[in-house]
Amino acid sequence: MTWNCILERVAETKSTNDDLLARWRAGELIDPVARIAQKQTAGKGRAGRSWLANPEDSLCFSLAYPFRRNPAELSGLSLLVGLAVIAGIAGALEIPQSNLHQQGLRLKWPNDLLLNNAKLGGILIEGGQTKVGAPTWMIIGVGINLRNSAAIQTRLKNKNSLGVTSLDQLLPNGKTLPETELLWLKLLESFGQHLQEFDQKGFDVYRQQWMHWDAFQDTEVCITGSGNNPIIGIATGVDASGALLLLQENKTITIHAGDVSLRAKS
Ligand code: BTN
Numbered sequence: 001m002t003w004n005c006i007l008e009r010v011a012e013t014k015s016t017n018d019d020l021l022a023r024w025r026a027g028e029l030i031d032p033v034a035r036i037a038q039k040q041t042a043g044k045g046r047a048g049r050s051w052l053a054n055p056e057d058s059l060c061f062s063l064a065y066p067f068r069r070n071p072a073e074l075s076g077l078s079l080l081v082g083l084a085v086i087a088g089i090a091g092a093l094e095i096p097q098s099n100l101h102q103q104g105l106r107l108k109w110p111n112d113l114l115l116n117n118a119k120l121g122g123i124l125i126e127g128g129q130t131k132v133g134a135p136t137w138m139i140i141g142v143g144i145n146l147r148n149s150a151a152i153q154t155r156l157k158n159k160n161s162l163g164v165t166s167l168d169q170l171l172p173n174g175k176t177l178p179e180t181e182l183l184w185l186k187l188l189e190s191f192g193q194h195l196q197e198f199d200q201k202g203f204d205v206y207r208q209q210w211m212h213w214d215a216f217q218d219t220e221v222c223i224t225g226s227g228n229n230p231i232i233g234i235a236t237g238v239d240a241s242g243a244l245l246l247l248q249e250n251k252t253i254t255i256h257a258g259d260v261s262l263r264a265k266s
Contacts, residue, residue, distance in 0.1 A: 007034055010037050012038065017126060017141040032064060053143055058143060060141075060143050062139050065191075066137050069136060075203065076202070076204075079210050082123065088186045093177075108215045111125070112162075117163070118163035123142055217237060223262050235262070236252065
């Protein structure tokens with residue numbers, strides 16, 4: 001790790017995202033802080049869901065990061081974080097990204113990590129700007145299943161339409177995962193590089209790269225949760241802001257990340 005980030009390790013907390021959000025709201029954040037918990041008792045997922053993880057079998061952390069951009073200019077952040085996670089995994093496992101891609105690692109818009117269409121990890125981003133001109137603090141929460149995906153799947157039972165998988169599935173036979181601490185530090189190193197460049201240049205420079213990892217490129221998908229009827233179309237990639245491009249008959253519409261979820265149309 002070469003960038004300036006405070007590291008905090010706790011055995012147990014309700015949610016690392018909530019811990020850092022509370023500090024942001026209290027105006028206590030000055031430098032970036034990364035907080036990892038062995039166990040979360042009230043881990044949060046997107047759209048009000050809970051995040052279930054077995055303490056020994058998962059990596060759960062949050063990073064509070066101050067952006068110079070205002071919140072409206074951070075629209076592609078969740079996609080960028082997916083790319084940062086992939087680069088961090090490649091570094092930690094010492095497996096080239098091309099090999100990870102070949103093995104079926106993908107990103108699902110806007111912010112899920114999939115391995116052969118099963119959920120490997122998730123990203124939850126919260127935060128904002130307290131006043132004009134102040135940095136925009138974003139709390140980036142990451143949960144990755146490391147091993148024993150069957151145990152996680154059992155606890156989830158129907159709560160998630162996707163199957164669940166784990167990081168150890170990417171390893172060659174006989175190899176074991178590195179220590180969670182090393183994995184975390186590799187991810188943070190990658191976050192430091194990606195977030196700094198994103199703050200300077202925005203999402204557009206990462207657009208093609210994101211589309212390379214897109215799990216649903218040219219697939220018929222269904223978008224739900226926006227409060228309206230489900231939206232169906234062919235996913236054709238993302239635009240310069242990270243919005244999903246959906247082809248419907250002969251027109252393309254854009255879907256902005258919010259409380260929407262995407263699944264392949266059955
Ligand atoms: C999702 O896929 O719904 C997002 C899951 C995000 C889980 C992580 S674990 C660390 C951080 N703390 C939380 O309470 N949630 C995020």
